[in-house]
Amino acid sequence: MSVLSIPAVWMRGGTSKGLFFRAQDLPAEPAQRNAILLRALGSPDPYGKQIDGLGGATSSTSKAVIVGPSERSDADVDYGFAHVSIDSPVIDVSRNCGNLTAAVGPFAIATGLVEAVEGMTEVRIWQANIGKRILARVPVRDGMPVEEGDLQVDGIPWPGAAIELSFLDPGGSAEAPLLPTGRRRDRLDVPGVGKLDVSLVNAGNPTVFVRASDLGLSGREQPAEIDADADGLARFERIRAQAAVAMGLGDAPEVVSRERPATPKLAFVAPAADDRASSGVPIRSQDMDLLARILSMGRLHHAFPGTGAVALAVAAAMPGTLVNEMTPWAGQGGERRTRICHPSGLLEVGAEVTSDGNGWRAHQVIMRRTARRLMVGQVLVPMRGLDRQLDG
Template identity: 50%
Template sequence: MTHVPQIKVPATYIRGGTSKGVFFRLQDLPAAAQVPGAARDALLLRVIGSPDPYGKQIDGMGGATSSTSKTVILAKSSKPDHDVDYLFGQVSIDKAFVDWSGNCGNLSAAVGAFAISGGLVDASRIPQDGMATVRVWQANIGKTIIAHVPITGGAVQETGDFELDGVTFPAAEVQLEFMDPAADEEGGGGSMFPTGNLVDDLEVPGVGTLKATMINAGIPTIFVNAEAIGYTGMELQDAINGDAKALAMFETIRAHGALRMGLIQNLDEAAKRQHTPKVAFVAAPKDYVSSSGKQVAAGDVDLLVRALSMGKLHHAMMGTAAVAIGTAAAIPGTLVNLAAGGGARNAVRFGHPSGTLRVGAEASQVNGEWSVTKAIMSRSARVLMEGWVRVPGDSF
């Protein structure tokens, strides 16, 4: 009996923000996977260890959560005034598909560093010491991200004293600017508010009619009030992720919101679009204890936000959802803005299950239409392992 040997594919395993994933240079992928399609998806599924009916991804690099079932492909940019093209693939844990419909804001923090270390950024743009500005084209949604990456001795600096709630150890700070983050290219009619309203009445069978802010900024997101669905906004993962009825409710809200946002044409399509849109619920500030045991005081935050990713409550906050939160908070009248006390603001600090996060956004209204020039937040990133991943040669 003949056996197919494993092949080796150059790869780097990196933590970016509160996520981690397997990073590839496009040029290092097998030829069949260098173009979008079934071969690429099959390769990435096998690398991560999906689909896994056990839900553990034991036979792959994934960690069996939405935050750790991620892949990134980078290439020298084909766009003017950009250094690198960044493509993100969210790998389903229990189903055989890769969702390319959105960005990962957390892994965005690692893109600049990987691009520099991988020789994808012109050497003349990298200082010996100081800050390298990497211009990233986010290919999933057609947006620009500016990453400010610290450089020491001509190399990326990864260690430092910047602390990020949801990440155990400190590291070097990477500031990200999400330029013109509203209305991605994948849907929503090109408008920040695809329904034309800051707040809608969203009819959800079996749940009721919910007030909802549906926004395209960073990532399409549906915001509802915590109290309207029986929550306080102080919940941690265990309060929701073991409750099958609650998870089904959130998926129903997500599907009906996606339909109203124009992201899908019928409800059945929602199952094939797990990565977007996100569902989040908001509440006014309250004292609570984070998942690490850290006390978060009501006075430390402007509002509380909990968000679901790939069908489960996220352990912290997705970076792209943080962009949506910052953008919505900057626009008076949205549910996010109202939960934060209303009025004009250009930054917000919100409480999430792991602690707090600050995000800024610059919003303005012209001829009745809201626009946001950029959203800003700080994350960190660190290489965990580099070398090759191995997959059976007949797996793609």
């Protein structure tokens, strides 16, 4: 059987893993490229294991990134993200992955797409999915990204070198403004659920925020608890899909569920309270600003996605949102650093948000993550079933 042999790097960025490609090594035609990405990661797999591909059978590990030189004067590289469904032949490109964004700069430097500057290299990234600029400050030694360091990110067992990410003007996109409905709080009437208060925020990625208490939850739930409740997951999806329509991201809830599984995200939040991380480590209420959990591709995220953290930090700095009301500075906003307690521990994210009387603007969001290369080589993709798409 003939196979395609394609240069690729398997990388961890933050609490996600993905298969990284240079743009020149994949077909430019979307259908051809998607066929390769699906097969490389092992999707669709009706058994839900991605056993015949590199995907890890979770929303955090079934991802691909494509990076190439940018023609923009304000960017060094263009970065495209693909979230690959595990059990269906669907690739969602409606969003960015904030965690894997941390690996884009190191990948660009290591593959020669960006010239290394000894000490610290600033990589200007154009995030093509959502049309936003991101600055990554990557430590460099002897012309290569530094991977070992002292920054411990909860959800990752080993520390690494700190990469600072600045998400510039992250509010809004071509699809929807920062506040898609123009309001900081809405009331949805969700079939099978009832009326529910929500805050709909489009920053980093579109995200739906709900009070944990309104769902009968504490905000301290772990993935195993949520994912084992099929009825609860179905309820979350009804809320997410209805909110997507309200945000202008889909014509009907059933269309959203079928064609747009990755965004918007659905998060539930609660005031700070003593918690325990999935590792068993206790977390004190005084060390956090609020509790938060978020769903990704129909399952509870094991930590907190980077772009979800961008949206949460912006909402936390905006008086009048459900997120802001959970924080110690409820009713105030501006420039805030929010300490998020998630299933794996804590994450601190800074956001600067202002209102000029005509609306709200998120100026930037800053967070620190780690990244490293896990494997460098060739991904082997069987040609069977691909040949007609690649020829066409």
